[in-house]
Amino acid sequence: MERDRLLTGAHHDPHALLGAHTAPGGVVIRVLRPGARAVTVLAPKLRVTLTDTGDGLFEGVLPLSAPPRYRLLVTERAGGSPVVVEDPYRFLPALGELDLHLIAEGRHERLWEALGARVLTHEGVRGTRFTVWAPHARGVRVAADFNGWDGTGHPLRSLGGSGVWELFVPGVGAGVRYKFDICRPDGSHTLRADPLARRTECPPANASVVHESRYRWGDEEWMAHRAGHAATDAPMSVYELHLGSWRPGLGARELAEQLPEYVRELGFTHVELMPPAEHPYGPSWGYQVTGYYAPTARLGPPDDVKYLVDALHRAGIGVLMDWVPAHFPKDDWALAVFDGAPCYEHPDPARAEHPDWGTLEFDWGRREVRNFLVANALYWCEEYHIDGLRVDAVASMLYLDYSRPPGGWTPNEHGGRENPDAVAFLQELNATLHRRCPGVVTVAEESTAWDGVTRAPERVGESGFGGLGFDYKWNMGWMHDSLLYMGRDPVHRAYHHDEITFSMVYAYAENYVLPISHDEVVHGKRALVNKMPGDWWQRRAGHRAYLGFMWAHPGKQLLFMGQEFAQGAEWSEVEGPQWWTLAAGYPAAGDHRGVQDLVRELNRVYRATPALWERDTEPAGFAWIDAGAAADNVLAHLRFAADGEPLISVSNFSPVVREGYRLGVPGQVPAWSEVLNTDAAPYGGSGLTHTEPLKTEAVPWHGRDSSVALTLPPLATLWLRPAV
Structure with a gap:
């Protein structure tokens, strides 16, 4: 019965049968080497050829009182010279009691160091320890390159009630492909990839691969900074x-x-x-x-x-x-x-x-x-x-x-x-x-x-x-509502103004990221630029205005590849971004490079302006100037840095130029400079920009004692900050 369980891969403790064990008359050594023609034990001052008992099992008695340190001389049936190998079944478990305790408790925070295939030196011998959690298995074997994908000769032992199975295989190193041959409760077998494998074959192949990292990192400065600074404050x-x-x-x-x-x-x-x-x-x-x-x-x-x-x-x-x-x-x-x-x-x-x-x-x-x-x-x-x-x-x-x-x-x-x-x-x-x-x-x-x-x-x-x-x-709500608004013809936006402003009702309920992700530019949803209505100029203008609005909205921002240069096609995992639209020979390359230049400038000004990120999660870091100009398709707000330094963002989501447009502003700022305008000519816009500072006037507006009058370009977002 024990022999059958061993040979069928259904034995929970193959080490109890294999390897060296004291017995009447000496030390019995039993070896399972399918495919071997002869096996000889090499011990100190002793050489004993084992008897072939069939099915790949070899057995013999050494005239010793205790198990020695030994190796095996194996001659394969396939021919070739005899080779000297270590016997996996002479080794104690290569996984410690603390590891097993932590696994059983579900608290092993470096689990990858305990389970999977790990190259190590055990009892002075270099090899690979194979471990796997399989609590319902009757038996587990490792099938791999080194045994011709026949796991018969390499059954693992069960380590108590942890559900973990283990075998140290000497001589096996990085690059070896393997899987676990698991005997299920009903006696059938299944060949499984290692759940903790740290390397795999390239699909569609699916074997696990023994991996030993030799990488030496060069990012010590980055990692030290990461540990000492909260990313949420940056x-x-x-x-x-x-x-x-x-x-x-x-x-x-x-x-x-x-x-x-x-x-x-x-x-x-x-x-x-x-x-x-x-x-x-x-x-x-x-x-x-x-x-x-x-x-x-x-x-x-x-x-x-x-x-x-x-x-x-x-x-x-x-x-x-x-x-x-x-x-x-x-x-x-x-x-x-x-x-x-x-x-x-x-x-x-x-x-x-x-x-x-x-x-x-x-x-x-x-x-x-x-x-x-x-x-x-x-x-x-x-x-x-x-x-x-x-x-x-x-x-x-x-x-x-x-x-x-x-x-x-x-x-x-x-x-x-x-x-x-x-x-x-x-x-x-x-x-x-x-x-x-x-x-x-x-x-x-x-x-x-x-x-x-x-x-x-x-x-x-x-x-x-x-x-x-x-x-x-x-912030999926912001994403959904704002894209719904931007997808409408400007003539209809006045009736749906709440779609672009509603996000501020709950902006501080959580800490948010504003995502324009891959999910929004696939499966018939269209690329971001083609969600916008109108002709090519208007679609690009709407795209740019939306990005300016997004970068100025409370929350961090995320943009999917290809949208930074307004590619027209949906994303395809086969083709990737349409880089060719930026090439000099492409007729509309300047249009796409203009959007890319805007994204570069958005990020530059954003990073240099604490008002846009320092108080992202604080209601005091934001104030509406005008959230109700629905008929104009305009919205304007203030952002504040921790020291109170303000920035104005105003978006005109209509294709109409609005001259002398008045906004209520903080009176303590004497003048405002335009630091970003998505309608600037280098970005592909009409070039309606403010080259001189805008003076604050003592004209009450929007519930404030002071205001400025400016020109709003069509389908554009402007950022203003105190003039210096």
């Missing part, structure tokens, strides 16, 4: 991109030669990478992850991705990444029903099934699953120096009835629709990240009115839950 202008299509065909190392220079030249403070973790289906853009601990092999080796992050940091650019803990795909070689029973997904099929994407939801109430995800967030921030995580699809995690029909979900213990497991997980995630990685920011893509997304967990809201602890939340 300007943040984010350039979102899809690495695989920004310059199609380039790997991470080649991107490192182009991307930092481009982003720095345009003045963005950060990039946000659409999910860089491994995913089998390219058109998912990385949002269906199978390798949470491995950067996609499409970009090259993992150390090349570190090189890219390092290059961005050395260029002064922060790196955010999209992170996907809401769901995972059902591929039968990955996480789904990993060991024959639900491990990573919820055991209730109704709770496990994600209704929108044909994927599975994580079981956030299971401590090992929470540990897997929290440690993964730490992994990217600690091992890859990522500066922040934008957490995808948070709304789908928070609500038990998300996209589910009546009767298709079960209320929580209080009868509500909230998911307390997801709330606890997100709170733990944010608390752990902020404790271990000072300066790292977390951003929630949360599309509902959940109370307290960016509130501290200890502050309980009306919902009865504490805050989720994020630093920022994507």
Whole structure:
């Protein structure tokens, strides 16, 4: 029976049978080497040829009183010279009791150092330790390059009740491909990629790859600054991109030669990478992850991705990444029903099934699953120096009835629709990240009115839950309403003025990022410039005016690649941005370069003007001048720095020039200079700019004692600040 279980990969403790064991008459050594023709034990002053007992098992007795340190001389049936190898089954476990305790408790914050394939020196021998969490498995084997993808000779041992299986394989190093051969509770087998693999084959291949990083970072100055400064107190202008299509065909190392220079030249403070973790289906853009601990092999080796992050940091650019803990795909070689029973997904099929994407939801109430995800967030921030995580699809995690029909979900213990497991997980995630990685920011893509997304967990809201602890939340309401307004013909905008002003009603309910993301320029939604009505000139003017309004609105801003130069086509992950529209030979190249020049200037002035970012989350940092000029399609407001220094932003969203347009302003400022005008000729506008300071007059207006009169260009945003 024991022999059968061993040979069928269903034995929980192969080390109890294999290796050296004291017995009557000496020390029994038993070796499992499928494919071997002969096996000889080489011990100090002793050489014993083992007996072939069939099925790849070899056995013999050494006339010793205790197990010696030994090696094996193996002759393969396939021919060749005999080779000397270490026996994996003579080694004690290479995983410590503290690791097992922390895993069982769900508190191993560096889980990637305990699970997966790790190259190390154990008992003086170099090799790779293979470990995997598979709590329902009857047995686990490693199938790999080194055993011809037949795991029979390399079964792992179960380490107590932790659900962890382990085997140290001497002589195996980086670059070896492998999977885990898992014997499920019903006795069937499944071949699975390693959930903690730090490198993978390039899709469509899906084996895990043993990885040993040799990268030496050069961003010490950046990391020290990050740890000592809160990003929330600084300007943040984010350039979102899809690495695989920004310059199609380039790997991470080649991107490192182009991307930092481009982003720095345009003045963005950060990039946000659409999910860089491994995913089998390219058109998912990385949002269906199978390798949470491995950067996609499409970009090259993992150390090349570190090189890219390092290059961005050395260029002064922060790196955010999209992170996907809401769901995972059902591929039968990955996480789904990993060991024959639900491990990573919820055991209730109704709770496990994600209704929108044909994927599975994580079981956030299971401590090992929470540990897997929290440690993964730490992994990217600690091992890859990522500066922040934008957490995808948070709304789908928070609500038990998300996209589910009546009767298709079960209320929580209080009868509500909230998911307390997801709330606890997100709170733990944010608390752990902020404790271990000072300066790292977390951003929630949360599309509902959940109370307290960016509130501290200890502050309980009306919902009865504490805050989720994020630093920022994507302002989906602002995005939706403002794009709806901009998409209307100006003649109709007067009747929908609240769509462009309503965001200020709740602007300080959370800390916000204003996102014009990839989601808004795909699937028939049109590129940003083509959301605007009118002819080509008017569409570009509306595009520029909208960006000026966006940069002046409270909140950080995010713009997806291609929109910084007003490309006309929707984004395609195959083609990427339409760089050719900027080329000198293209007839409208000047039009596109003009928008790009505006974005550069927006970022330059934004970063140099504390009024635009210093009090982003304080109501006292904002004041309306006029929010009610609906008939004019005009809105104007003030922003204030911490020292009270003001900036005026005024947008004219009509195609009409408005001369002598009066705005109430603070009387203590004697004159105002125009610091930005989206209608300036270099940006492709009509050139109606104010070259001289505008004098403040003692003319009451808009409830203020003083005012200025200015000319509002058509479809334009102007910024004014005190003249010096």
